[in-house]
Amino acid sequence: AQKVTQAxxxxxxxxxxxxxxxxxxxxxxxxxxxxxxxxxxxxELVFLIRRNSFDEQNEISGRYSWNFQKSTSxxxxxxxxxxxxxSAVYFCALSLGDSSYKLIFGxxxxxxxxx
Amino acid sequence: xxxxxxxxxxxxxxxxxxxxxxxxxxxxxxxxxxYQQALGQGPQFIFQYYREEENGRGNFPPRFSGLQFPNYxxxxxxxxxxLDDSALYLCACGEGAAKNIQYFGAGTRLSVL
Numbered sequence: 001a002q003k004v005t006q007a008x009x010x011x012x013x014x015x016x017x018x019x020x021x022x023x024x025x026x027x028x029x030x031x032x033x034x035x036x037x038x039x040x041x042x043x044e045l046v047f048l049i050r051r052n053s054f055d056e057q058n059e060i061s062g063r064y065s066w067n068f069q070k071s072t073s074x075x076x077x078x079x080x081x082x083x084x085x086x087s088a089v090y091f092c093a094l095s096l097g098d099s100s101y102k103l104i105f106g107x108x109x110x111x112x113x114x115x
Numbered sequence: 116x117x118x119x120x121x122x123x124x125x126x127x128x129x130x131x132x133x134x135x136x137x138x139x140x141x142x143x144x145x146x147x148x149x150y151q152q153a154l155g156q157g158p159q160f161i162f163q164y165y166r167e168e169e170n171g172r173g174n175f176p177p178r179f180s181g182l183q184f185p186n187y188x189x190x191x192x193x194x195x196x197x198l199d200d201s202a203l204y205l206c207a208c209g210e211g212a213a214k215n216i217q218y219f220g221a222g223t224r225l226s227v228l
Contacts, residue, residue, distance in 0.1 A: 100212055102163065103148075103207075107155075
């Protein structure tokens with residue numbers, strides 16, 4: 001079975017703190033893709049990053065960084081020096097193979113950054 | 116700004132009624148997928164359309180149906196509405212498989228009373 005688990009339902013931090021959002025996935029496929037999306041109160045899902053299963057290099061984009069570890073089936077997301085504008089619900093998602101047409105989402109982590 | 120527009124933004128219906136939700140993409144992406152997001156949960160895949168044909172379907176009953184038009188805009192139709200159909204409905208536009216970046220609209224919030 002394919003599944004994405006985001007065990008942290010809600011996280012609250014004070015501005016400028018670092019915060020890590022956890023994502024654990026399950027699949028037996030060898031080719032798959034992992035995503036992070038941000039959902040602000042407006043509702044639309046904003047794409048943040050995509051990773052394929054053959055690329056375990058960590059990635060940094062400004063204050064955002066991602067740690068992909070196949071050994072633990074995890075794809076964690078860290079925000080450094082958090083800001084109030086980072087407050088949103090964050091979703092981790094999985095798609096299987098090269099021709100799959102659907103994204104499998106986790107249940108999301110609500111991040112609240114307090115001033 | 117993803118360039119994906121959904122209408123209406125909010126809708127209230129009563130049980131048993133039918134509803135049509137709409138989605139369009141400024142970029143002309145050739146696939147459109149629909150997702151249902153219940154409160155406090157992640158989006159669940161309903162189906163995808165590619166070149167005006169249903170290309171894949173999630174675990175949703177046949178009363179959920181859709182259309183894709185030649186200009187790649189799309190409709191989601193739900194018949195015989197049930198209370199559990201209350202949710203945010205999101206459409207995602209992209210090119211080909213889900214491994215490619217899918218651009219989401221802001222959704223239609225449907226309330227079934």
